[in-house]
Amino acid sequence: MTQAASQTDRTGLGAAVGAYVIWGFLPLYLILVSSMPPFEFVGWRIIWTLPLCLLIVAYRKQGSEVRRALADRKTLALLLLSATLIAINWVVYVWAIQNGQVYAASLGYYINPLVNVLLGTLLLGERLSRPQWVAVAIAGIGVSLLLGGALTTLWISLTLAMSFGTYGLIRKQVPVGSLPGLTIESAILLLPALGVAWYYAQSPAGSSFVQDIGLSLAIMLGGALTAFPLLLFAIAARKLPYSTLGFIQFLAPSIVFILGLTVFGEELNFAQAACFACIWAAAAIFVWDLWSRSRRPAAN
Numbered sequence: 001m002t003q004a005a006s007q008t009d010r011t012g013l014g015a016a017v018g019a020y021v022i023w024g025f026l027p028l029y030l031i032l033v034s035s036m037p038p039f040e041f042v043g044w045r046i047i048w049t050l051p052l053c054l055l056i057v058a059y060r061k062q063g064s065e066v067r068r069a070l071a072d073r074k075t076l077a078l079l080l081l082s083a084t085l086i087a088i089n090w091v092v093y094v095w096a097i098q099n100g101q102v103y104a105a106s107l108g109y110y111i112n113p114l115v116n117v118l119l120g121t122l123l124l125g126e127r128l129s130r131p132q133w134v135a136v137a138i139a140g141i142g143v144s145l146l147l148g149g150a151l152t153t154l155w156i157s158l159t160l161a162m163s164f165g166t167y168g169l170i171r172k173q174v175p176v177g178s179l180p181g182l183t184i185e186s187a188i189l190l191l192p193a194l195g196v197a198w199y200y201a202q203s204p205a206g207s208s209f210v211q212d213i214g215l216s217l218a219i220m221l222g223g224a225l226t227a228f229p230l231l232l233f234a235i236a237a238r239k240l241p242y243s244t245l246g247f248i249q250f251l252a253p254s255i256v257f258i259l260g261l262t263v264f265g266e267e268l269n270f271a272q273a274a275c276f277a278c279i280w281a282a283a284a285i286f287v288w289d290l291w292s293r294s295r296r297p298a299a300n
Contacts, residue, residue, distance in 0.1 A: 024255025116246025142278025
């Protein structure tokens with residue numbers, strides 16, 4: 001590896017770990033907003049993400065990059081698609097957590113790395129080493145153990161896996177920086193989000209945002225908890241092989257899995273325990289192979 005490539009990998013790795021750790025602990029935050037309907041929460045989440053992105057864009061003087069992306073029809077079309085995918089992902093995830101389907105949400109992000117590997121090898125021409133294919137096979141066995149006992153909630157898991165896997169693939173390909181891309185995605189979703197907020201404001205229960213100061217502050221916090229991990233993810237997606245990024249993602253569902261046991265009180269059966277063991281064995285093999293290859297001297 002060259003020094004520049006090594007630095008890129010370290011930056012991407014740090015960004016990926018940061019994003020997935022934040023997402024792993026996100027169910028704890030969702031407890032604070034559990035009284036809100038999922039659609040309303042996602043609407044406010046988008047509304048409070050855009051101002052934060054605009055402030056950071058102004059601070060980093062990236063307005064010209066945003067305007068350049070908006071002027072490119074192909075880039076704008078890709079960001080419209082990625083914005084739609086991430087909105088679907090958010091709604092399904094929040095609904096699953098609020099309705100006690102923590103393991104189904106966790107399974108979705110256990111499947112997602114396998115989707116990433118599939119997309120990376122089929123569409124991006126990435127190649128895996130033999131140990132990495134062994135890791136994929138072990139992870140696949142682990143996930144299949146859970147699939148058999150989760151047929152009624154499989155739609156949740158597959159929707160989460162496919163929507164986020166495709167979102168990451170698009171963000172890896174679209175020629176726009178992490179922050180400008182997220183800013184445009186948030187702007188694209190703003191009008192639907194305002195419509196959702198207005199709809200709930202007109203309902204008999206009224207808007208959740210004005211009912212309680214604690215809940216209102218928690219809703220506003222959702223903007224930061226949306227923007228920062230997505231920025232980190234977009235950085236990682238551009239700097240790391242997509243297959244590698246997928247395996248690092250096992251961090252998030254593993255944290256969610258543990259929260260399901262310790263905080264949300266869901267029961268753990270044998271298949272779930274076996275899946276957990278397979279996933280971490282696969283992740284250990286994958287990381288060991290990456291580490292061992294990074295220590296080999298570069299070819300002249």
